[in-house]
Amino acid sequence: MNTTKAFIFTSRLFGILALCVGIAYWLGYDVPLELHMGLGVLLVIAVWGLAVLAREQATQLALIAALWAAIVPVLGLLQVHLPLGETSWLLRVLHVVAGVGAIGLAEALNKRIKRIAITG
Template sequence: MTLRVSGLLLILLGLTFWTGHALQLIPVHETLGFVLVLSLWTLAFFAARAGVATGWVVLAVVWGLVAPILGLAQERLLTGDWHWTIQVLHLLIGLGAIGQGEGLVVRMRRRAASEQMRAA
């Protein structure tokens, strides 16, 4: 739930920034970004404990590292007319982080259901 709510707020704030409004809320956006990453890592921890394939867990952890690095560095990357490409990449990385978290939850639920079927 935290991942979804923070993700939705991040998207809304990001779109607001793209229109040139509410730029004073960028620190709020950054904080929410860290909340999203911590949520993703928490899900990765529980997914690992639930027996989700290591590759999915590692991907989520690495994705969680890339997202804030790109987010914090984006103002210095490819400035000028092509900066929009970095902004789009930042959006896609953020959407990917939300998707990674959702995917981990699905895999944990499938694994739990599979174990229940075996136990029955």
């Protein structure tokens, strides 16, 4: 398995798992928040890895993906550390959107890397 395949597999697997565990946590199920956070960190690392691989041929997309992925844990940590009261739902929704967006950007980077490999 090459590096690109490992990163895209990691982003897909851990992104979906983080989403499922996060939703379960949000719905009140007894799941460790640390599990969700760990899965999210693995997603972010995978997106960064894909961004590094695509940085020369897809500079703008790689930069956007890297910055977007960095926002995901920031939004998550803000939920834990900011007492927002009734507006906390907005931060939760933004965090979910950012996480799903990171998975989508990983897919876009993967397509760009494949296209580059084919056209050489």
